Amino acid sequence: MSKKNKPLPDFVDVLIIGAGPHGLAMGSRLVLGNEAMDDVIPPIESYVRRPRDVRAHLQKLRSHGLNLAFVDEGGTWMGRWKNQFAALGISHLRSHEMMHPDAFDHSTLSVWAQSKKRNDFLFLEDLPKNKAYHGPFVLPSHKLMLDFCKALVKLNRLEDHLWHAHAETLRPSGSGVTVTLKTATGTKAVHAKHVVVARGPTWRRQWPAFYNNLEASGLGEIHHAWDLFDQPEKMEHLKGRGVIIGGGLTSAHLCNQLAGRGHIDLLLRRDRRVKQYDLALDWMGYKRWDHRREFEQASIEQRARINKRARDGGSISPELNSVLTDLEAKGQVSVHEWLEVETACYHGAGWTLVLSSGEVMEADYLICATGALVDVATDPLLAGLQEAHPLKMKNGLPVLTENLQWGRLPVYLMGNLAALHLGPDAVNMTGAARGALRIWSALSGCEGCEVS
Numbered sequence: 001m002s003k004k005n006k007p008l009p010d011f012v013d014v015l016i017i018g019a020g021p022h023g024l025a026m027g028s029r030l031v032l033g034n035e036a037m038d039d040v041i042p043p044i045e046s047y048v049r050r051p052r053d054v055r056a057h058l059q060k061l062r063s064h065g066l067n068l069a070f071v072d073e074g075g076t077w078m079g080r081w082k083n084q085f086a087a088l089g090i091s092h093l094r095s096h097e098m099m100h101p102d103a104f105d106h107s108t109l110s111v112w113a114q115s116k117k118r119n120d121f122l123f124l125e126d127l128p129k130n131k132a133y134h135g136p137f138v139l140p141s142h143k144l145m146l147d148f149c150k151a152l153v154k155l156n157r158l159e160d161h162l163w164h165a166h167a168e169t170l171r172p173s174g175s176g177v178t179v180t181l182k183t184a185t186g187t188k189a190v191h192a193k194h195v196v197v198a199r200g201p202t203w204r205r206q207w208p209a210f211y212n213n214l215e216a217s218g219l220g221e222i223h224h225a226w227d228l229f230d231q232p233e234k235m236e237h238l239k240g241r242g243v244i245i246g247g248g249l250t251s252a253h254l255c256n257q258l259a260g261r262g263h264i265d266l267l268l269r270r271d272r273r274v275k276q277y278d279l280a281l282d283w284m285g286y287k288r289w290d291h292r293r294e295f296e297q298a299s300i301e302q303r304a305r306i307n308k309r310a311r312d313g314g315s316i317s318p319e320l321n322s323v324l325t326d327l328e329a330k331g332q333v334s335v336h337e338w339l340e341v342e343t344a345c346y347h348g349a350g351w352t353l354v355l356s357s358g359e360v361m362e363a364d365y366l367i368c369a370t371g372a373l374v375d376v377a378t379d380p381l382l383a384g385l386q387e388a389h390p391l392k393m394k395n396g397l398p399v400l401t402e403n404l405q406w407g408r409l410p411v412y413l414m415g416n417l418a419a420l421h422l423g424p425d426a427v428n429m430t431g432a433a434r435g436a437l438r439i440w441s442a443l444s445g446c447e448g449c450e451v452s
Contacts, residue, residue: 008163008181011191012069014443015179017167017381018198019072020081022414022432024149024158025101026198027070029436031062031156032103033444040433041288042098042106049105057104058112062156069190071181075164078149080200080229085142087232088253092122092139094277094317099429100145102152103436109140109148120144122319124276170195170385172409194410194443197381198435201416201427206373208245210341218346225250225369238365241265243353245341246369247273248314252324254367259332265361266324266335273315279424280310295423303420304394310424314371374416385411394420403442404435412439 014030016023029036035057037048074080084090093099102108113119120141140148153159165181165188172178176193205224214222225246228234240262244251247268255264277284283291295306316324327333340356344366351363375396376382382398389409392399397420400406404418414435419426422434 008165008183008188008190009069013067014194014196015190015192016070016196016198018200019070019077019079019162020200021101021429022198022200022435023070024077024152025103025432025436026196026414026439027158028101028103028152028156029440030066030068031064036103037105040430040437041292049107051107051111054105054108054111055115058108058115058155064157068161070162071165071167072162073166077153077162078146082146083232084229087228087235088250089257090142090253092141093145094139094249095429097121097138097140101149101429101432103433112148112151113144118144167381170381170411176410194412196412196414196439197417198414201372204373204379206371207368208341208370210344214344218344221346223365223367225254225367240364241362242365242367243267243351243361243363244367244369246314248369248371249316249320251369252316252320254369255327255333256323259327262364264333266333267339267341268335268337269340271337272335273312274318274321275315276317278311278315280312283310283424292423300394300399300420307419307424372416376417385409403438405442412442
């Protein structure tokens with residue numbers, strides 16, 4: 001679905017970096033313009049737009065004259081998501097059916113699924129229906145979401161707006177930004193009136209502290225979970241006794257995938273956290289509007305604390321916890337809480353790990369499922385902007401305008417980079433929709449911008 005043979009343009013009105021859920025949400029919002037929904041917080045029950053209006057939307061191929069380009073280092077829409085699902089054997093999303101990239105309505109995914117006679121949803125029968133949370137209780141399968149996103153790309157005529165390229169630098173020039181892109185054939189500079197950075201959370205790896213002291217042999221053998229997303233074939237070579245570090249969904253999925261090949265020790269730096277969503281449940285329930293209002297009125301320092309409290313680090317869903325518990329009962333996985341690796345040494349035949357308890361553990365392979373590093377000051381793409389046009393920073397995150405703009409520069413950030421403004425769900429589908437709305441509000445008001 002990418003323009004592999006056609007050269008990149010020299011000039012575009014809007015360049016979007018990333019072709020995952022956030023990039024697609026931005027594209028949908030730009031194409032729909034004023035037809036898109038105003039409130040990105042999903043309703044608790046029922047719907048906002050009538051199903052017949054949503055069906056009509058899904059049958060309408062959009063004709064737009066946007067001078068718009070997407071670049072993605074994988075060269076395909078939702079490519080890293082697809083690789084992640086394949087590597088981890090994920091059957092269903094953690095996000096419910098009203099969380100998706102289409103900007104027309106919250107119900108678009110479920111209406112589309114019904115029109116295609118698709119019923120590959122997971123019903124959360126054990127999630128209590130109470131005053132704090134009253135639904136939705138339905139999770140789409142990964143294949144359903146990917147097929148839906150493929151339909152959105154076609155619906156919005158975005159197939160011919162994606163190029164296979166890696167964004168290396170951003171340099172303000174004149175009334176726009178010059179973006180240096182690395183392609184299969186060399187380097188290309190594209191000038192854009194506006195740039196939207198819509199990379200997902202897997203663009204930069206967070207490593208445990210012991211990683212910094214590894215020798216060259218260890219650096220060549222240690223795996224970050226995201227390496228397995230980019231190269232799923234590496235999973236085939238992971239056999240024998242394994243150690244996996246991390247307390248989130250990824251580490252638990254890896255245990256499930258690899259347990260049949262040898263015993264696994266799962267190391268958690270704190271206790272095991274089990275919850276349906278990666279946010280506190282009240283952020284998804286009746287209090288979500290109250291929480292949103294509180295967040296918007298808070299100072300930057302208060303917002304940072306709210307984000308930390310609401311996300312509360314890595315956790316796994318009850319469904320995946322049941323799988324993990326079964327693996328423990330079978331003796332295939334041992335879960336160690338409040339335990340970290342102090343030092344690690346790779347010696348050719350495997351790993352020797354010294355743990356915070358003083359215990360020594362041996363392993364044939366070592367995987368860190370330890371999430372993302374967010375630090376704009378050292379980000380290869382954004383560090384130059386911060387040096388030349390510095391913004392106030394908080395915990396590695398920039399303080400943007402409320403439209404997610406980098407000061408007065410025509411550069412906009414989505415996802416976890418904009419968490420101080422989008423809130424604890426910044427990296428999720430709802431955050432993608434909210435970010436796209438705010439950025440579109442700024443772009444549609446720009447004099448001379450073709451997006452309206």
